[in-house]
Amino acid sequence: GAVVSQHPSWVICKSGTSVKIECRSLDFQATTMFWYRQFPKQSLMLMATSNEGSKATYEQGVEKDKFLINHASLTLSTLTVTSAHPEDSSFYICSAQRLAHHNEQFFGPGTRLTVL
Amino acid sequence: RKEVEQDPGPFNVPEGATVAFNCTYSNSASQSFFWYRQDCRKEPKLLMSVYSSGNEDGRFTAQLNRASQYISLLIRDSKLSDSATYLCVVNKGAEAGGTSYGKLTFGQGTILTVHP
Numbered sequence: 001g002a003v004v005s006q007h008p009s010w011v012i013c014k015s016g017t018s019v020k021i022e023c024r025s026l027d028f029q030a031t032t033m034f035w036y037r038q039f040p041k042q043s044l045m046l047m048a049t050s051n052e053g054s055k056a057t058y059e060q061g062v063e064k065d066k067f068l069i070n071h072a073s074l075t076l077s078t079l080t081v082t083s084a085h086p087e088d089s090s091f092y093i094c095s096a097q098r099l100a101h102h103n104e105q106f107f108g109p110g111t112r113l114t115v116l
Numbered sequence: 117r118k119e120v121e122q123d124p125g126p127f128n129v130p131e132g133a134t135v136a137f138n139c140t141y142s143n144s145a146s147q148s149f150f151w152y153r154q155d156c157r158k159e160p161k162l163l164m165s166v167y168s169s170g171n172e173d174g175r176f177t178a179q180l181n182r183a184s185q186y187i188s189l190l191i192r193d194s195k196l197s198d199s200a201t202y203l204c205v206v207n208k209g210a211e212a213g214g215t216s217y218g219k220l221t222f223g224q225g226t227i228l229t230v231h232p
Contacts, residue, residue, distance in 0.1 A: 043225055105162075106162065
């Protein structure tokens with residue numbers, strides 16, 4: 001149990017385009033999902049907290065108008081990178097929180113974004 | 117001071133060795149503690165939660181010292197497949213007035229390589 005999927009697993013796009021990444025909890029409901037970004041040889045950095053039915057909460061330094069988050073159901077959150085630039089190239093990972101057992105978070109397999 | 121600090125290593129050990137990782141956290145209000153492992157270019161996967169009384173799962177033993185704000189992970193009889201980055205992760209718990217059950221803060225990870 002506790003499977004989280006992400007789609008797509010990788011994407012290459014031109015500078016200026018928008019990219020949408022989906023995160024789904026497959027066998028449990030998640031009122032809270034999280035979006036992280038990881039640059040090479042660095043640890044995960046939390047970008048935002050996605051709450052079902054309400055606005056996302058962004059970490060300091062993360063532009064909410066650039067990284068649009070929608071959490072429309074208890075099993076789906078989406079992150080849209082708008083007007084992507086090469087510096088947005090990174091590994092984007094979502095997690096879904098299971099409200100039991102220490103509120104463990106389970107991670108999706110990640111999306112590797114490359115902006116040319 | 118970082119919120120979660122780990123010795124980055126790398127640790128290079130032979131098969132069968134016992135290896136210990138240490139982690140300290142700065143927020144005394146932290147409520148949940150975890151060890152995750154991350155393989156190269158993959159998402160983090162939950163290895164084990166860490167309970168106040170200490171807990172064991174097969175070859176892995178985790179301990180928590182709240183007074184010292186210290187967490188440890190012991191791996192016995194190391195296998196080649198244990199090679200990975202081990203992430204110490206802390207959850208601060210529910211935020212007052214918020215809907216999130218707490219954001220995870222990651223240490224920078226400790227690299228372990230087990231060799232034949």
